[in-house]
Amino acid sequence: MPRLTISKTPKCYVGGKFIRSESARTFPLNAASGEFFAHVPQCTRKDVRNAVEVAAKAGGGWAGRSAYNRGQILYRLAEMLEPRSAELVDALKLGGATPSEAKAEVTATIDRIVHYAGWTDKYEQLLGSVNPVASPHFNFTVTEPMGVIGVVAPDESPLLGLLTCILPAITAGNSVVVITSESAPYPAIALGEMLATSDLPGGVVNLLTGFRKEMVPTFATHEHIRGIGGVVSADERKTLETGGVESMKRVKIFNAADAIDWRAGDGPKASLYAIADFLEYKTTWHPVGA
Amino acid sequence: MPVAARFKSKNSSRRRSEPELIFGDLWEFDPAPESADPKLLRRYQLFIGGKFVAPKSRNYFPTISPGTGKPLAEIALASPADVDAAYAAAAKAFPAWSKLPGAERGKYLYRLARLLQDRAREFAVAETMDGGKPIKESRDFDVPVAAAHFFYHGGWADKLAYAFPGATPQPHGVVGQVIPWNFPLLMLAWKIAPALATGNTVVLKPAETTSITALKFAEIVQEAGLPPGVVNIVTGAGETGAAVVNHPNAAKVAFTGSTDVGKLIMRSTAGTGKKLTLELGGKAANIVFEDAPLDQAVEGIVNGIFFNQGHVCCAGSRLLVQESIAEAVLKRLKNRVSVLRVGNPLDKNTDIGAINSKEQLDKIAGLVKAGRAEGAEMFQPKCTLPRNGWYFRPTLFSGVEQSHRIAREEIFGPVLSILTFRTQSEAVEKANNTAYGLSAGVWTEKGSRILKMSTELKAGVVWANTYNKFDPASPFGGYKESGFGREGGKHGLHDYVKLT
Numbered sequence: 001m002p003r004l005t006i007s008k009t010p011k012c013y014v015g016g017k018f019i020r021s022e023s024a025r026t027f028p029l030n031a032a033s034g035e036f037f038a039h040v041p042q043c044t045r046k047d048v049r050n051a052v053e054v055a056a057k058a059g060g061g062w063a064g065r066s067a068y069n070r071g072q073i074l075y076r077l078a079e080m081l082e083p084r085s086a087e088l089v090d091a092l093k094l095g096g097a098t099p100s101e102a103k104a105e106v107t108a109t110i111d112r113i114v115h116y117a118g119w120t121d122k123y124e125q126l127l128g129s130v131n132p133v134a135s136p137h138f139n140f141t142v143t144e145p146m147g148v149i150g151v152v153a154p155d156e157s158p159l160l161g162l163l164t165c166i167l168p169a170i171t172a173g174n175s176v177v178v179i180t181s182e183s184a185p186y187p188a189i190a191l192g193e194m195l196a197t198s199d200l201p202g203g204v205v206n207l208l209t210g211f212r213k214e215m216v217p218t219f220a221t222h223e224h225i226r227g228i229g230g231v232v233s234a235d236e237r238k239t240l241e242t243g244g245v246e247s248m249k250r251v252k253i254f255n256a257a258d259a260i261d262w263r264a265g266d267g268p269k270a271s272l273y274a275i276a277d278f279l280e281y282k283t284t285w286h287p288v289g290a
Numbered sequence: 291m292p293v294a295a296r297f298k299s300k301n302s303s304r305r306r307s308e309p310e311l312i313f314g315d316l317w318e319f320d321p322a323p324e325s326a327d328p329k330l331l332r333r334y335q336l337f338i339g340g341k342f343v344a345p346k347s348r349n350y351f352p353t354i355s356p357g358t359g360k361p362l363a364e365i366a367l368a369s370p371a372d373v374d375a376a377y378a379a380a381a382k383a384f385p386a387w388s389k390l391p392g393a394e395r396g397k398y399l400y401r402l403a404r405l406l407q408d409r410a411r412e413f414a415v416a417e418t419m420d421g422g423k424p425i426k427e428s429r430d431f432d433v434p435v436a437a438a439h440f441f442y443h444g445g446w447a448d449k450l451a452y453a454f455p456g457a458t459p460q461p462h463g464v465v466g467q468v469i470p471w472n473f474p475l476l477m478l479a480w481k482i483a484p485a486l487a488t489g490n491t492v493v494l495k496p497a498e499t500t501s502i503t504a505l506k507f508a509e510i511v512q513e514a515g516l517p518p519g520v521v522n523i524v525t526g527a528g529e530t531g532a533a534v535v536n537h538p539n540a541a542k543v544a545f546t547g548s549t550d551v552g553k554l555i556m557r558s559t560a561g562t563g564k565k566l567t568l569e570l571g572g573k574a575a576n577i578v579f580e581d582a583p584l585d586q587a588v589e590g591i592v593n594g595i596f597f598n599q600g601h602v603c604c605a606g607s608r609l610l611v612q613e614s615i616a617e618a619v620l621k622r623l624k625n626r627v628s629v630l631r632v633g634n635p636l637d638k639n640t641d642i643g644a645i646n647s648k649e650q651l652d653k654i655a656g657l658v659k660a661g662r663a664e665g666a667e668m669f670q671p672k673c674t675l676p677r678n679g680w681y682f683r684p685t686l687f688s689g690v691e692q693s694h695r696i697a698r699e700e701i702f703g704p705v706l707s708i709l710t711f712r713t714q715s716e717a718v719e720k721a722n723n724t725a726y727g728l729s730a731g732v733w734t735e736k737g738s739r740i741l742k743m744s745t746e747l748k749a750g751v752v753w754a755n756t757y758n759k760f761d762p763a764s765p766f767g768g769y770k771e772s773g774f775g776r777e778g779g780k781h782g783l784h785d786y787v788k789l790t
Binding site: 126129131132133134135137139141234237238241242244245246247248250269270272273276280281282283284285286287 | 438454455456457552553556557559560561568737740741744749750751752753754755756759761763764765766767769770771773774776779780781784789
């Protein structure tokens with residue numbers, strides 16, 4: 001007699017824990033074949049607010065770690081993904097990717113994590129500066145993370161696109177609240193399980209599944225989200241840029257219409273400048289003299 | 291002979307306070323007006339496509355000298371049609387200008403710097419007459435630093451690849467720029483120099499109360515032989531500014547001014563794909579620890595809030611003093627403020643000049659009234675103010691609470707709000723307790739404390755044992771509601787290029 005398999009209840013990875021939506025709502029996810037697969041949490045604006053709260057709490061500790069330590073933790077994340085590649089390939093195939101496409105996306109994702117792991121203790125040397133001012137001051141510019149960044153992940157490339165948007169922000173010491181791919185949320189569910197076993201502190205990456213139209217407006221107006229990244233439609237751009245006015249958010253988003261090749265190079269933008277998107281520059285004038 | 295100087299000494303039982311010299315009215319200063327000719331025209335036209343042209347509307351508005359309250363000249367009022375013509379000229383100039391080898395573009399910037407230095411005194415007098423700032427500031431700060439900005443950026447034009455490792459910098463196209471009235475020529479330099487160095491062309495609108503030095507700069511653009519249309523200057527008030535910001539051909543918009551207008555611009559550019567940088571308001575904390583060099587700190591506090599009549603976005607308008615020295619600092623400040631010379635901006639001895647406009651004077655007076663009504667204690671010296679023009683006495687408020695309007699709102703005038711703190715962490719918390727995040731000051735003899743404070747303060751610029759220092763090589767710009775983007779240094783270039 002064939003054994004009945006145990007199917008998984010997908011949960012979102014938020015604050016280092018696996019949660020259902022506070023609303024208890026779900027939406028059905030079908031495999032590419034059309035067959036029912038699972039019920040996925042349909043997160044709400046309240047879930048966004050909760051996630052921002054845990055992200056804000058986690059942010060200080062993450063930003064305060066040494067750059068070397070952050071690099072090792074990101075590398076550890078790649079170590080967690082590599083042996084679970086097959087699971088990620090299956091998650092991508094569920095959304096319609098061919099086996100070879102899925103495999104290529106997973107390996108590119110792991111390599112991208114390693115790429116950013118190497119940036120943590122280097123971007124400061126390239127983006128910071130010592131400035132030769134015409135007065136007796138040691139004048140220098142250093143970078144600082146912005147805080148909580150909202151990421152609207154692209155619908156396509158639900159794993160590589162997702163991580164290409166998340167990695168620069170967390171490399172810079174920010175914490176992120178992410179709206180995952182709406183059409184293919186399952187790779188983000190699987191990723192959450194791998195994040196949980198990495199050494200990345202809970203709350204640094206928070207992944208919410210659900211409908212963009214329900215969560216994007218809250219991203220736009222939430223006071224504690226300091227910057228927005230990701231890939232959006234023209235309408236979503238308008239919503240985010242208009243809603244972000246009052247709290248003067250740094251909105252650094254790409255247009256979905258631009259058909260981004262996520263596998264090319266570092267993603268849509270050279271990685272150093274993708275990191276710079278979610279940094280602030282602070283310039284200090286330190287006196288020189290007796 | 292000033293022999294009557296009295297020596298006062300109190301509290302000799304505990305710690306003898308330092309003797310204090312009080313000269314009273316023993317010395318009268320003779321007037322020492324700067325007499326260089328500002329070479330003003332009676333009427334200024336728009337500068338479009340390398341030529342001075344009359345506005346299509348044929349309308350002009352007066353620019354008033356705040357030091358006297360009298361009109362100085364007539365300025366052309368640019369309508370949307372004029373702004374459109376300016377964008378057309380800038381767009382026409384862009385292909386050739388952006389393709390010019392960097393070294394050649396740089397040479398134009400060096401020329402602009404040199405020509406500005408040649409006419410420095412003339413520009414300083416014009417700036418002071420039109421804007422009201424003391425001649426010693428326009429002469430020793432605004433004009434030379436503006437020239438330095440062009441000189442600095444001239445050198446970047448052929449070295450941009452070194453500024454962006456791993457990427458290729460490309461200009462945006464036509465940049466629309468709107469600048470404020472507090473540092474008219476310097477803000478023009480901060481905007482135009484990096485834009486040109488990176489290969490953009492510009493349409494710039496100066497503030498309506500301070501258009502003259504921008505139009506004199508247009509003369510320099512002609513003298514330098516800059517290709518027509520690379521720099522276009524349109525004058526007018528809010529409507530003209532809106533036309534500049536909202537023009538469909540603006541690939542990027544750069545604005546310096548109030549947070550309120552900055553938010554309007556964010557709203558109007560939302561969803562348009564235009565690049566935006568904003569340098570907005572501030573309510574900076576100037577933090578004095580008990581181990582600070584006190585005499586130096588008092589000078590720094592005065593410079594921090596009374597420089598340019600306090601019309602400075604990064605003014606040190608919230609003084610945070612450690613409780614143990616609060617009384618001593620306040621006493622010294624009162625003495626120092628009492629000898630500041632308020633008056634004719636053209637007088638070389640003037641410390642505090644004229645308030646830029648009647649409107650601004652009313653705003654300052656309103657907030658000072660609110661400060662008194664909310665229970666803060668006010669001190670103003672008994673100096674006499676000129677009968678004509680717009681002036682305001684340097685004002686100190688002690689006993690200020692964080693909830694008071696004068697501790698939260700940008701006054702943009704010579705008004706200092708004094709608060710106290712006990713511990714370093716309390717200082718950080720109070721300093722960061724604002725929607726703004728442009729700048730901060732720290733006064734202490736302890737280097738490690740400077741660096742710790744600098745790390746914890748949420749501000750784009752931190753001055754230690756100094757205040758209101760600026761340099762073309764030093765990036766300037768804010769956190770939070772003080773805007774985004776940087777001006778100056780390598781970082782300022784980033785906001786004028788797209789990286790491919």
